[in-house]
Amino acid sequence: xxxxxxxxxxxxxxxxxxxxxxxxxxxxxxxxxxxxxxxxxxxxxxxxxxxxxxxxxxxxxxxxxxxxxxxxxxxxxxxxxxxxxxxxxxxxxxxxxxxxxxxxxxxxxxxxxxxxxxxxxxxxxxxxxxxxxxxxxxxxxxxxxxxxxxxxxxxxxxxxxxxxxxxxxxxxxxxxxxxxxxxxxxxxxxxxxxxxxxxxxxxxxxxxxxxxxxxxxxxxxxxxxxxxxxxxxxxxxxxxxxxxxxxxxxxxxxxxxxxxxxxxxxxxxxxxxxxxxxxxxxxxxxxxxxxxxxxxxxxxxxxxxxxxxxxxxxxxxxxxxxxxxxxxxxxxxxxxxxxxxxxxxxxxxxxxxxxxxxxxxxxxxx
Amino acid sequence: xxxxxxxxxxxxxxxxxxxxxxxxxxxxxxxxxxxxxxxxxxxxxxxxxxxxxxxxxxxxxxxxxxxxxxxxxxxxxxxxxxxxxxxxxxxxxxxxxxxxxxxxxxxxxxxxxxxxxxxxxxxxxxxxxxxxxxxxxxxxxxxxxxxxxxxxxxxxxxxxxxxxxxxxxxxxxxxxxxxxxxxxxxxxxxxxxxxxxxxxxxxxxxxxxxxxxxxxxxxxxxxxxxxxxxxxxxxxxxxxxxxxxxxxxxxxxxxxxxxxxxxxxxxxxxxxxxxxxxxxxxxxxxxxxxxxxxxxxxxxxxxxxxxxxxxxxxxxxxxxxxxxxxxxxxxxxxxxxxxxxxxxxxxxxxxxxxxxxxxxxxxxxx
Numbered sequence: 001x002x003x004x005x006x007x008x009x010x011x012x013x014x015x016x017x018x019x020x021x022x023x024x025x026x027x028x029x030x031x032x033x034x035x036x037x038x039x040x041x042x043x044x045x046x047x048x049x050x051x052x053x054x055x056x057x058x059x060x061x062x063x064x065x066x067x068x069x070x071x072x073x074x075x076x077x078x079x080x081x082x083x084x085x086x087x088x089x090x091x092x093x094x095x096x097x098x099x100x101x102x103x104x105x106x107x108x109x110x111x112x113x114x115x116x117x118x119x120x121x122x123x124x125x126x127x128x129x130x131x132x133x134x135x136x137x138x139x140x141x142x143x144x145x146x147x148x149x150x151x152x153x154x155x156x157x158x159x160x161x162x163x164x165x166x167x168x169x170x171x172x173x174x175x176x177x178x179x180x181x182x183x184x185x186x187x188x189x190x191x192x193x194x195x196x197x198x199x200x201x202x203x204x205x206x207x208x209x210x211x212x213x214x215x216x217x218x219x220x221x222x223x224x225x226x227x228x229x230x231x232x233x234x235x236x237x238x239x240x241x242x243x244x245x246x247x248x249x250x251x252x253x254x255x256x257x258x259x260x261x262x263x264x265x266x267x268x269x270x271x272x273x274x275x276x277x278x279x280x281x282x283x284x285x286x287x288x289x290x291x292x293x294x295x296x297x298x299x300x301x302x303x304x305x306x307x308x309x310x311x312x313x314x315x316x317x318x319x320x321x322x323x324x325x326x327x328x329x330x331x332x333x334x335x336x337x338x339x340x341x342x343x344x345x346x347x348x349x350x351x352x353x354x355x356x357x358x359x360x361x362x363x364x365x366x
Numbered sequence: 367x368x369x370x371x372x373x374x375x376x377x378x379x380x381x382x383x384x385x386x387x388x389x390x391x392x393x394x395x396x397x398x399x400x401x402x403x404x405x406x407x408x409x410x411x412x413x414x415x416x417x418x419x420x421x422x423x424x425x426x427x428x429x430x431x432x433x434x435x436x437x438x439x440x441x442x443x444x445x446x447x448x449x450x451x452x453x454x455x456x457x458x459x460x461x462x463x464x465x466x467x468x469x470x471x472x473x474x475x476x477x478x479x480x481x482x483x484x485x486x487x488x489x490x491x492x493x494x495x496x497x498x499x500x501x502x503x504x505x506x507x508x509x510x511x512x513x514x515x516x517x518x519x520x521x522x523x524x525x526x527x528x529x530x531x532x533x534x535x536x537x538x539x540x541x542x543x544x545x546x547x548x549x550x551x552x553x554x555x556x557x558x559x560x561x562x563x564x565x566x567x568x569x570x571x572x573x574x575x576x577x578x579x580x581x582x583x584x585x586x587x588x589x590x591x592x593x594x595x596x597x598x599x600x601x602x603x604x605x606x607x608x609x610x611x612x613x614x615x616x617x618x619x620x621x622x623x624x625x626x627x628x629x630x631x632x633x634x635x636x637x638x639x640x641x642x643x644x645x646x647x648x649x650x651x652x653x654x655x656x657x658x659x660x661x662x663x664x665x666x667x668x669x670x671x672x673x674x675x676x677x678x679x680x681x682x683x684x685x686x687x688x689x690x691x692x693x694x695x696x697x698x699x700x701x702x703x704x705x706x707x708x709x710x711x712x713x714x715x716x717x718x719x720x721x722x723x724x725x726x727x728x729x730x731x732x
Contacts, residue, residue, distance in 0.1 A: 193382035
C-alpha cells in the first residue's frame with residue numbers, strides 16, 4: 001500500500017493514551033437486523049461512552065499531547081460531536097476549550113458542549129463558516145486550532161477502531177476458532193477455562209463467517225482514513241466502503257474524481273458528515289485506503305435509523321445509520337456477506353429523532 | 367463475610383469460558399442523566415451483545431460445561447432473556463435447547479428464542495407455571511434442567527459483571543489515577559503512551575469520585591447474589607442495593623423478613639423480574655451480600671425508562687430501569703454520591719415501549 005499520512009505504530013501508541021472508556025467498544029452480530037438486510041451484520045458500537053460518539057478517541061490523543069506541550073488553550077470547529085469530545089478530554093486535563101459551531105447545529109450537542117464547560121461560539125452559517133471562524137480565533141488569540149481530519153491525531157484516534165476490528169477478525173479466524181469438540185475433554189470449570197483460552201472462544205457460538213466489509217460514515221474523513229489505513233495495512237482483504245449522504249456528497253465526489261470537488265450547500269439530516277470543502281491531504285489518504293465511496297438517500301438514512309431502533313434497540317444519529325442505509329440501497333452487493341457497520345454517534349434531539357423514526361413501530365419482522 | 371454458594375476463584379474461571387462478546391461491557395459516567403437525579407451516575411451497559419441482556423454471561427458457563435458433560439439436551443423456564451441467551455449459547459455448541467415461557471411473555475423475546483433455533487413451549491400462566499412445566503419436561507425426558515439463580519453457573523456468569531466493576535474501581539482509585547501533571551514531561555506520543563500506561567489513564571477526565579453504590583435489578587437473584595458476592599469479597603465498601611418492583615415484591619419481602627415470602631400474583635411491566643416464589647438457597651446468599659433491597663413503583667420505572675432514552679439514548683426494558691427508578695424515589699439517599707446502575711437488558715416490544723415512553727419528548731433538561 002502507498003504511504004498515507006498515518007502510521008500503524010503511531011496508532012498503536014495513540015491507543016495507549018486514550019482513556020479506556022472510549023476503547024474496546026462492543027462489536028457484535030445483530031441477527032435481528034438481518035432478515036431486513038439479507039446479509040450478516042455486525043455492529044461496532046461507538047455510542048456507549050461519556051460523549052456518545054467515537055470522537056473521544058481522537059480528542060484524547062489531541063488533549064494528551066496538548067496537556068504537556070501547551071498551548072493550554074485550544075479551539076475547534078464542530079458540528080457537535082468533536083466539540084463535545086474535546087470539551088470532555090480538555091476538562092480532565094485543565095485545557096481551555098473553545099468550540100465554534102453553526103447556530104443550526106443539533107441543540108443536544110450544543111447543550112452538552114456547554115455542560116462540559118467549554119466556551120461555545122455560534123456562527124450564523126454552516127459548518128464551513130464555523131471552520132473559518134475557528135481558524136480566525138486561533139490566529140487572533142494565538143491558540144491551538146484543532147482541525148478534524150486534517151490534524152493527524154484526530155485520524156489516529158479514530159484509527160484505533162480499526163485495530164479493534166482487526167483483533168476481532170484474528171480471534172474469529174476459522175483456524176483459531178474453538179470447536180465444541182476441542183472442549184470435550186474436561187468437566188472441571190478451571191480446566192475448561194484453560195482449554196477455552198487456548199482455543200479462543202471468541203465467536204464460538206456465532207455461525208457467521210468473519211466479516212469481509214466495513215461500512216464507514218464519511219464526513220471530513222478522519223474515521224474513514226484512520227480505520228481504512230489500519231484495515232488496508234493489517235487486513236487488506238476486507239472491503240472498506242465509505243458512505244455519505246446524497247445531500248452532502250463533496251468528499252465522495254472528490255474520491256470518484258480523484259480531485260477536490262466542493263459544493264455550494266448541503267441538504268441532509270446527517271449533521272455529523274455535512275461538509276462542503278474536502279481537505280486535499282485527507283482526500284489523498286482516502287484515495288489510498290477506500291475501496292469505494294457511495295451516496296445514500298435521506299429516506300434510506302431514516303429507514304436505517306428506524307431499523308436500528310426497532311431491531312437493535314439503538315438510538316443513533318443519522319450519520320450512524322449511513323451504513324445500514326448503504327445496505328438497504330444495494331442488497332445484492334452485500335447478499336450473503338458479513339458486514340460491519342460502525343455506529344459512530346448517538347447524539348440526537350429528542351423531538352427531531354421522534355419525528356424521523358415516527359410514532360408507529362416498524363413491523364417486527366422487516 | 368460468611369460463605370455464600372459462590373466462590374471468587376470459580377467466578378474468575380467462569381469468565382474465561384464466556385464468549386468475549388458478553389464481557390468487558392461499557393461502564394461510563396452519564397452526566398446528562400445527573401441533573402435529573404442529583405448524583406453522579408455511571409451505567410454498566412449489558413445490552414450491546416447478540417442477545418441484548420446480561421444473561422449470556424451465565425448461559426455461556428452453563429453451555430460450556432454441558433458441551434462436554436452431556437446431556438446435550440437442556441430445558442429452562444424463562445421470561446425471555448435467559449431462554450434467548452441459552453438458545454444462543456447452545457446453538458454454537460450443538461445443544462438441543464428447549465425454553466418454556468408464559469404465553470404472556472414479551473413477544474420480541476419469544477421471537478428471538480425461535481429465531482435462534484430453540485424449541486419453545488408456551489404455558490397458559492405466569493413464569494412460576496413455566497418453571498413447573500420445565501421441571502416436568504426435564505424429569506419426563508431425562509434432560510438437563512437449567513434453573514436460573516439456583517444453578518450456580520447462572521450466578522457465576524452474572525458475577526463476572528462484579529469482577530469488571532471491581533477492576534474499574536481499582537483503575538479509578540485516586541492513588542493510581544493519572545494526574546495531568548504526571549504527563550508534563552515528554553512530548554513524543556510513544557513516550558507519552560508509556561507514561562499514560564504507568565499512570566493508568568482510566569477516568570483521567572472524569573471528575574467524579576469512584577462509585578460507592580451499585581443498583582442491581584432483583585428477580586430470581588442470580589445477578590444480585592453474583593455481583594453482590596464479588597463486591598462484598600473484593601470491594602466491601604461499595605453499597606449493594608437490590609431493586610424490585612412493588613408489583614413483584616416476593617424476594618425483597620423475603621430479604622427483609624429473612625424468610626421466604628411468596629405472593630399469589632405479580633403486577634408489573636418489569637417482566638424480567640416478576641417472580642412469586644423465591645428460591646431458599648438464593649435468598650440465603652442474598653441475605654449475606656445485599657446491603658438493602660428496595661421496592662419501586664411502576665411510574666418510577668417508566669420515568670426511568672424515559673430518562674434513559676432521552677438523556678442516555680438507551681432503549682431499555684423495564685427491569686433495566688429499576689436502578690434509575692430507585693434514585694428517583696429516594697434522591698436524598700444518593701445525593702452527592704456516585705452510583706452505578708446495571709442496565710441489564712434491552713428486549714422490548716416496540717409498541718409497548720412506545721406506549722411507555724410516550725410520543726412526547728421528556729424536557730431536554732430534567
